[in-house]
Amino acid sequence: MSGTSTNGRARRLTVHQDAQAMIDRAGELGITTVWDRLAAQQPQCGYCALGLSCRNCAMGPCRVDPFGEGPQKGVCGADADVIVARNLGRTIAAGSSSHSDHGRDILETFGHLAHAETSGYRIADEEKLRRIATEVGVVTEGRTAEEVAGDLADVLQEDYGSRRGSLSFIGRAPAVRRAKWEKLGITPRGVDRENVEMLHRTHMGVDNDYVNTLLHGLRTGLADGWGGSMIATELSDVMFGTPQPVVSEVNLGVLKTDQVNIAMHGHNPLLSDVICAAAQDPELLELARSYGATGINIVGLCCTGNEMLMRRGVPMAGNHLMQELALVTGALEAMVVDYQCIMPSIVDVSKCYHTKIISTSDKAKFTGATHISFDPEHGAEVAHQIVRMAVEAYPDRNPERVRIPGQPVQMMGGFSVEAILGALGGTPKPLVDAIAAGTIRGAVAVVGCNNPKLPQDLEHIELTRRLIENDVLVLVTGCAAVANGKSGHMVPEAAAMAGPGLRSVCQALGIPPVLHVGSCVDNSRILVLLAALADFLGVDIDQLPVAGAAPEWYSEKAVAIGAYVVASGVTTVLGVQPAVFGSPNVVNLLADGLDGVVGAKFVVEPDPAKAALFIRRHIEAKRQGLGLPFVPADELAIDDGESATVPVASGVGS
Ligand code: BF8
Numbered sequence: 001m002s003g004t005s006t007n008g009r010a011r012r013l014t015v016h017q018d019a020q021a022m023i024d025r026a027g028e029l030g031i032t033t034v035w036d037r038l039a040a041q042q043p044q045c046g047y048c049a050l051g052l053s054c055r056n057c058a059m060g061p062c063r064v065d066p067f068g069e070g071p072q073k074g075v076c077g078a079d080a081d082v083i084v085a086r087n088l089g090r091t092i093a094a095g096s097s098s099h100s101d102h103g104r105d106i107l108e109t110f111g112h113l114a115h116a117e118t119s120g121y122r123i124a125d126e127e128k129l130r131r132i133a134t135e136v137g138v139v140t141e142g143r144t145a146e147e148v149a150g151d152l153a154d155v156l157q158e159d160y161g162s163r164r165g166s167l168s169f170i171g172r173a174p175a176v177r178r179a180k181w182e183k184l185g186i187t188p189r190g191v192d193r194e195n196v197e198m199l200h201r202t203h204m205g206v207d208n209d210y211v212n213t214l215l216h217g218l219r220t221g222l223a224d225g226w227g228g229s230m231i232a233t234e235l236s237d238v239m240f241g242t243p244q245p246v247v248s249e250v251n252l253g254v255l256k257t258d259q260v261n262i263a264m265h266g267h268n269p270l271l272s273d274v275i276c277a278a279a280q281d282p283e284l285l286e287l288a289r290s291y292g293a294t295g296i297n298i299v300g301l302c303c304t305g306n307e308m309l310m311r312r313g314v315p316m317a318g319n320h321l322m323q324e325l326a327l328v329t330g331a332l333e334a335m336v337v338d339y340q341c342i343m344p345s346i347v348d349v350s351k352c353y354h355t356k357i358i359s360t361s362d363k364a365k366f367t368g369a370t371h372i373s374f375d376p377e378h379g380a381e382v383a384h385q386i387v388r389m390a391v392e393a394y395p396d397r398n399p400e401r402v403r404i405p406g407q408p409v410q411m412m413g414g415f416s417v418e419a420i421l422g423a424l425g426g427t428p429k430p431l432v433d434a435i436a437a438g439t440i441r442g443a444v445a446v447v448g449c450n451n452p453k454l455p456q457d458l459e460h461i462e463l464t465r466r467l468i469e470n471d472v473l474v475l476v477t478g479c480a481a482v483a484n485g486k487s488g489h490m491v492p493e494a495a496a497m498a499g500p501g502l503r504s505v506c507q508a509l510g511i512p513p514v515l516h517v518g519s520c521v522d523n524s525r526i527l528v529l530l531a532a533l534a535d536f537l538g539v540d541i542d543q544l545p546v547a548g549a550a551p552e553w554y555s556e557k558a559v560a561i562g563a564y565v566v567a568s569g570v571t572t573v574l575g576v577q578p579a580v581f582g583s584p585n586v587v588n589l590l591a592d593g594l595d596g597v598v599g600a601k602f603v604v605e606p607d608p609a610k611a612a613l614f615i616r617r618h619i620e621a622k623r624q625g626l627g628l629p630f631v632p633a634d635e636l637a638i639d640d641g642e643s644a645t646v647p648v649a650s651g652v653g654s
């Protein structure tokens with residue numbers, strides 16, 4: 001469907017034309033979407049928005065009056081500081097648990113793989129397996145890959161408990177950073193231990209000192225970044241391959257009118273990897289042809305999409321706010337989901353179409369969906385069954401209701417740390433040299449979600465554009481990566497959009513100025529890269545000219561990421577206000593006090609121009625600290641020349 005005109009509402013809700021077309025289409029058909037439900041929720045609770053409500057016990061629920069007129073304490077006596085800190089602590093624990101439980105699922109399957117108890121999995125990167133095993137003290141010489149994998153699985157299983165003093169991968173952090181954690185008492189011990197302890201501390205009558213609670217919040221985050229998420233990333237690389245640069249496509253235009261379309265949505269590559277394999281099965285392809293389809297088209301959504309794109313070049317249909325809109329194309333035979341960031345509403349939307357919603361994780365069932373319990377021990381067989389079900393839905397598709405908006409945009413993925421260092425000749429030196437010379441001023445990780453409170457993707461794109469124009473290399477993960485992909489920022493030709501220094505480096509290496517590092521658990525790759533840069537320079541991470549940004553975050557996982565990124569020494573800018581502003585003390589700690597202890601802090605700045613200016617000044621100050629050529633803060637100003645223009649590289653409507 002091209003040439004679609006859109007009403008003003010759709011243009012206010014999202015910058016991308018494929019999304020605009022589908023929002024309009026949903027409106028025509030009376031299909032309710034996330035934006036309608038957000039409007040129906042207005043006004044949202046002001047106490048909750050400030051973090052001032054508590055329902056941790058049955059003496060409550062309680063609220064603290066932010067204006068000082070009503071109650072200042074809950075029934076138990078908790079004040080605003082305690083309530084806000086406890087709420088934030090629980091949010092971090094939920095996010096950390098989500099990433100880490102995903103990591104545990106991979107680890108368990110990895111352990112089963114080592115003992116030949118799985119179907120459809122193999123060790124794809126034996127070199128990485130042996131490297132990690134050696135790192136954590138597993139003997140590799142003269143042993144089979146499976147023997148090594150079995151021992152590695154045992155060591156990493158222990159990371160989830162509390163038997164060791166600290167996590168296996170903690171040694172990857174610079175020694176000066178680890179010493180800081182030790183001094184603060186926030187060295188992460190066991191993944192589950194920190195999460196459980198946070199739930200304990202935030203029970204009524206336990207930790208009633210907001211500073212103490214929030215320090216444990218950092219430790220809980222660190223157990224995610226250097227623990228659960230890092231285990232997920234590393235073992236996924238071993239089992240599915242360490243990503244290397246790959247070209248793919250993005251937006252709803254990746255759906256095909258003449259093929260069986262299956263969208264993989266969620267997070268864990270355990271499922272998507274075997275589904276990709278099943279979609280190549282000659283028997284299933286023949287079945288598809290017998291129904292008149294020319295093939296089976298697997299596409300990704302959200303972080304499962306990132307996992308598949310990074311390793312297999314599988315096309316990406318979209319990020320978080322595209323999940324309902326992908327269904328509105330009418331072209332999906334199935335949306336196959338595992339867990340995290342999957343809106344319950346997709347079942348309602350699917351009822352307007354022939355599309356099957358297939359849930360697969362026994363810990364994430366969706367009422368009204370078809371549940372096929374995914375068991376990695378029978379991964380290949382279950383994947384075959386799921387793909388067959390999708391193919392058999394193809395004859396039910398109504399071609400007259402199909403709307404596939406426009407043409408996809410090219411994007412590159414696959415920039416694992418190994419790939420980045422490989423492109424640099426095996427050492428961070430060329431990157432360090434470019435930063436030292438000022439050709440590249442620094443690097444920023446732009447990560448995180450979509451949030452319907454903001455125009456979809458606008459902040460991701462605008463912030464990133466401004467950074468690359470200023471010779472700042474941008475690394476992206478999660479939904480931020482998809483936003484930038486759709487905007488044409490992630491092809492080598494996008495070097496033309498960068499400042500002269502970054503442009504020359506990208507052109508010499510044939511890489512985009514915005515590098516796709518992976519899914520949200522792959523933010524752990526960024527920690528590894530930062531540690532390598534810091535070690536190379538002999539400094540701590542907080543001295544590097546780098547920053548983080550989560551311009552459109554929504555999820556508890558994003559809060560956990562923020563906690564470990566800041567605790568690791570990287571100042572992070574949030575585009576959406578977290579629920580902490582009911583406690584000035586908590587705000588002061590997060591936005592200022594932390595800087596004195598971990599060398600990094602949180603900043604909230606929804607305006608991408610101001611966020612970019614803050615980051616540029618931050619980077620220049622760090623350069624000054626390292627004795628590198630720098631631009632004084634007062635010489636940097638918001639360059640508003642092009643700020644009204646959002647680059648939208650979509651073929652829709654042209
Ligand atoms: O883990 S960026 S909306 S899809 S939470 Fe979710 Fe946020 Fe997307 Fe991936 Ni990450």
Ligand code: SF4
Binds near residue numbers: 061
């Ligand atoms: Fe109220 Fe305290 Fe119970 Fe929270 S823990 S609901 S503030 S009594």
